[in-house]
Amino acid sequence: MTALGLLYPGHFAEDDYPRIEQLLGSDIRVDVVHVDPGGTEAGERLAARVAELRLAGADAVVWACTGGSLGYDWEGAQQQVRALARAAGLPASATSFGFVHAARELGVRRVAVGATCPDDVAALFADFLRAGGLEVTGVRSSGGVTAAEAGTWGEEEVLTLARAADVSGAEAVLLPDTALHTAAHLSLLERALSKPVLTANQVTVWEGLRLADRRVNAPALGTLFSREPLVQA
Template identity: 80%
Template structure:
């Protein structure tokens, strides 16, 4: 049994994780501990507060008791707004507090894109432009080329959580550009676990979503590789995108 511990902010699209767990197989367990979000706002200040060390530390003890093998801060914005170095410090502090390997969704996107050989990516996000720009900077710091960014501007997490397949697909299509080798949807509040195959079929390229890459990153930390095509190209055994 491999147990993954996720620190997830608030209550928005956490029902993605039982679906992902089911698709991964019976020897994978995904434990979710919810962290306090404070203000549900899309701005930089709110996101920095979201990932404050004390907020993350509050959920660590529960994950240790659950027997997690690795922990992932299941939030991109609450990580990348601190910059590459700041996000690394955040993860290191989390690993020390948890006593296990740790990462965050922001790093998961970089690692997943590398896994697929996708050096040029496009980003579709519900965050405002200033936040999207910080994400683009973070991805570039991770060695990726950002071919385009599409922002829906100032959608709260609660609003994003109400989006269905049609809205998510529209965001992905709006973000996509021909030169991008993959499309990234970084919002953990979006329900995407059931939509990845549809998204990839519509765009004819890999689509990486927050909750999908978060679980994949936990498996990577736990040194597990799982073949689950229903979760998209990332969960197939062989990368399909070549640089």
């Protein structure tokens, strides 16, 4: 049994995780602990909750919040994750780093971003990806949909965002909001765009599995879960 511990801000699309757990169809357990969505620091607010995950037998911890790294530069975000790892006594990462590692695993360099957050926050995510060695071909923002609003989006809205973000030359499309329900739509998204689509909740679980040194084949969760790894990021 491999147990993943996720620290998830608020209550928006956390039901993606039991769906992903089911689709993995293996001896994988995904435990979710909720944290206050306010702020970005990996200090007492996160450290206070990791004890629950450690006691539950987690093998790795992921801060399931892309935006939680964006108030820092690349090194600052790494320090944030290291602080979380020290508090947990476990390997730790964040969704933001998961996107970079997942793109590397797929061997893609040129990516497009479809974000629900305001333009300035979406631009920070693009800068973070560039710091991780990726080329961002375009950023499409929905103009600042709240997490609560994003959590109500269905297949049609998510597909519209992904299509709007896709630009010529992008090898993959990234949807970075963990408040979006995407687990049920990954196959449709990739068929519609004819390329890999990386979404926040999908990437969060994959990053946890990477930390735990597990590879699981689950085609319903997209290309990221459907091929042998190209690199050990």
